Amino acid sequence: MSAAALSRPATARRAGPLAGRVRAPGDKSISHRALILGLLAVGETRIEGLLEGEDVLATARAAEALGAEVERLGEGSWRVRGVGVGGLRAPAAPLDFGNAGTGSRLMMGVVAGHPIEASFDGDASLRSRPMRRILDPLALMGAKVVDAAEGGRLPLTLKGPDRALPIAYETPVPSAQVKSAVLLAGLNAPGVTTVVEREATRDHTERMLRAFGAEVTVEPHGAHGREIRLVGQPELRPAEVRVPADPSSAAFPLVAALITPGSEVTLEGVMTNPLRTGLVTTLLEMGADISLEYVREDGGDEVADLVVRAGPLKGVDVPPERAPTMIDEYPILAVAAAFAEGETRMRGLHELTVKESDRLAAVHAGLVANGVEARIEGDDLIVRGGGGRAPGGAAAVATHLDHRIAMSFLVMGLAAERPVTVDDATMIATSFPTFFDLMGGLGGDLEVAP
Ligand SMILES: O=C(O)C1=C[C@@H](OP(=O)(O)O)[C@@H](O)[C@H](O)C1
Ligand SMILES: C=C(OP(=O)(O)O)C(=O)O
Numbered sequence: 001m002s003a004a005a006l007s008r009p010a011t012a013r014r015a016g017p018l019a020g021r022v023r024a025p026g027d028k029s030i031s032h033r034a035l036i037l038g039l040l041a042v043g044e045t046r047i048e049g050l051l052e053g054e055d056v057l058a059t060a061r062a063a064e065a066l067g068a069e070v071e072r073l074g075e076g077s078w079r080v081r082g083v084g085v086g087g088l089r090a091p092a093a094p095l096d097f098g099n100a101g102t103g104s105r106l107m108m109g110v111v112a113g114h115p116i117e118a119s120f121d122g123d124a125s126l127r128s129r130p131m132r133r134i135l136d137p138l139a140l141m142g143a144k145v146v147d148a149a150e151g152g153r154l155p156l157t158l159k160g161p162d163r164a165l166p167i168a169y170e171t172p173v174p175s176a177q178v179k180s181a182v183l184l185a186g187l188n189a190p191g192v193t194t195v196v197e198r199e200a201t202r203d204h205t206e207r208m209l210r211a212f213g214a215e216v217t218v219e220p221h222g223a224h225g226r227e228i229r230l231v232g233q234p235e236l237r238p239a240e241v242r243v244p245a246d247p248s249s250a251a252f253p254l255v256a257a258l259i260t261p262g263s264e265v266t267l268e269g270v271m272t273n274p275l276r277t278g279l280v281t282t283l284l285e286m287g288a289d290i291s292l293e294y295v296r297e298d299g300g301d302e303v304a305d306l307v308v309r310a311g312p313l314k315g316v317d318v319p320p321e322r323a324p325t326m327i328d329e330y331p332i333l334a335v336a337a338a339f340a341e342g343e344t345r346m347r348g349l350h351e352l353t354v355k356e357s358d359r360l361a362a363v364h365a366g367l368v369a370n371g372v373e374a375r376i377e378g379d380d381l382i383v384r385g386g387g388g389r390a391p392g393g394a395a396a397v398a399t400h401l402d403h404r405i406a407m408s409f410l411v412m413g414l415a416a417e418r419p420v421t422v423d424d425a426t427m428i429a430t431s432f433p434t435f436f437d438l439m440g441g442l443g444g445d446l447e448v449a450p
Contacts, residue, residue, distance in 0.1 A: 007424035008449050009396070010406070010436075012413030015445040017262030017310065022438050024250035026051035026076060026243035027271055028431050029176070029204050030299075032059045032102050034241040035070070036110060037212045038080030039063040039088075040187060041236040047078040049243035049299075054430045055100035062107050065091035066118070076243070085187050085236055086114065094119035094155065099126055099356060099401060099430045102177055104154070105134045106205075109181030112143035113188035114160045119147075121155040125356045125401035131156065134181045137169045141185050164189035166232055169196070173351065174324045176201035179228065183209065183216075189232040198225040201324045202275045211300055213237040224321055242299030244271035248328045249432045251279055252407045253442060254308050255332045258288050259339040259390075259415040263310040265442055266293075272302045278326025279333055280306070286313040286340055313340035315385055320348025327351060331408035334363045334383050338372040339415065341387035350379045356427070357400035366409050369395035370420060394418035403427040407435060414444050 031051040036059065038045035050056065052075075060078070064070045067089040069081035083089070088110070095118055097104035104120050108131070111118045121127075132152040135145055142161030149155060166189040171178045179195045183205055186193025198221070206228055209216050215231040250270045257265035272280075272292065283290060289309040296303060313336060326333070330352055337344035352359040360381060367374040371392030373384040393416030397409040406422045413420030425448050428435045439446055 006426060008426050009421055009423055010410060010425035010446060010448040011419050011421045012410040012444065012446045013419035014415060016443055018257050018260050018265050018442040018444060019263060020442045021266040021268060022253060022442060023268040024245040024253070024270065025053065025432060025434055027246040028053065028055060028248065029102060029202055030241070030243050031056040032106060033204050033208050034243065035059050035063050035080060036106055036184065037208055037236060038238065039066060039068040039082050040085050040110065041082040041212055041238040042084040043082065043238040045080045045082060045238040045241065047080070047241045047243065049076045050078050051243065051246065051431070052076065053433050054098055055103055058096060058098045058100055059103035059107065062095045062097065062103065065093070065095060082238065085233060088114045088116055090116040091118050094121045097122045097126060099123050099427060101126065101129055105131070105177040106180050106184055108134050108138060108158055109184035111158050112138040112141060112160045113164045113185040115162045117146065117157060117159040119155060119157040123401060127154045129153070130354055133173060133175065133178050137167065137178065137182050138185055140167050140169065141165050141189060143185070166191040166193040168194040171195065171197045174199040174201050176205070180205040183228065183230050186230050186232055187214070187234070191232055193230045193232060195228045196221055196225065198222060199321060199324050200224060200226045200275060202273070207300060211239045244299055244301055244303045245269045247271050247276045247279070250306065251329050251332045252411050252432070252435065253439060254290070254306060255336045256411045256414050256439065256444065257308040258283065258310055258313065258336060261310050265308050267306040267308065269298065269303045270306050272304045275325050278322045279329035282316065282318050282322070282326065282333060283336060285316045286336065287311070288313060313385070315340045315342035315344040318344065318346045323348050323351065328404060330381070331359055331363045331404045332411060334367060334381060335408050335412045337383035338367060338385050338391050338412065340385035342385060344383050344385065346381045348379050349381055355402065357402035357405060359402065359405065362398065362400055362402060362405045363408070366397040366405065369397060370412060370416060391416045392418060393420045396421040396423055399424050399427065401427055403430050403432065407432065410446055
């Protein structure tokens, strides 16, 4: 059956203020990595607060197919019995990663470090995404692409070498997925694998590798970059992973509370790793009323409760070097900008064009359809907000199999003059399966077609 045949539209409409205390689900990046390092450790890894979204469940199934025993003990509570670095078995069937760039790309790194062959596939969105950025460095490490769709895309089959080579690699685009794939392949290479990134990206792989006992050093590189060195062939020790609330998911109730007059919402335990907080920085510059309370450490990362109150926002200029710290948050920032007074210019968004959809085009189209003045200039998105006058709404937004486009425009519908409909809400389950319940619990009026 085609994805279109299974799609379910959803509508959000204006209601009263949002109020309450909620916890967004576990961080998606950390959840993928916990399962992957669980696979590569010898013994039993325990994970609490795992995101049980479809992207992460695909990674759990792939870890099983590569030899791990993966067991769900209760809500968010999982156990992985790993096979150790070097101990993977070839999967009997293609690994289906659904909609997940992170799961597929990180697991390509894992496979490329082992002398096994594995096939990777996914949905129409994942099949359209560039994989050469991963395959190029993995080829330098000795991996071979046995078969791939045009342009090195999925479905593809990858064969790891008998002995992976450690490399020194500078990532051509700021991408935590590229960095992580190289480091994960480097785990089973003798010697030191080095990754240089000109702009620092999320560092969950480096942090978690250390927590599992690998030797990883991180040095600054240039003005905004880092150099990461990993000593290969460690014996990874199982760890206990507590997954904090995902700032990329918390972003939706956060912006909903800012733009819905009279709202006050507390978001509990949100990860505030500085490589993930670009959205909060930007919203504070826009004049948002957000306070960080009960700042603490949990599971190796800083977390805080975010207390958010509705209020006026003003347009700002978002510098390109901030992009890696808020790369998945531009769609929802664009919605916030539509409610701000004046112009917001988001600079340097080229990477947005290769996500689950071309997010630059999809956000622009959704804004314009809902009566918001917006334009694209090169890699920049410019949104002119109406200040006190909310967007008209009333449009049906095309989501292109993209969960963040769906959630962003549903949030817009909560405060727009007329309801906003998205053509398909099913993809929301990839990253935020409790989205409708959580938003409804805060008082949001959202409805999924039966
Ligand atoms: O490493 C990760 O967990 C992620 C990295 C980012 O992708 P890129 O590395 O392609 O920028 C981000 O967009 C994605 O949602 C999660
Ligand atoms: C880009 C995203 O994820 P992925 O690359 O894992 O599909 C996202 O969740 O916004």
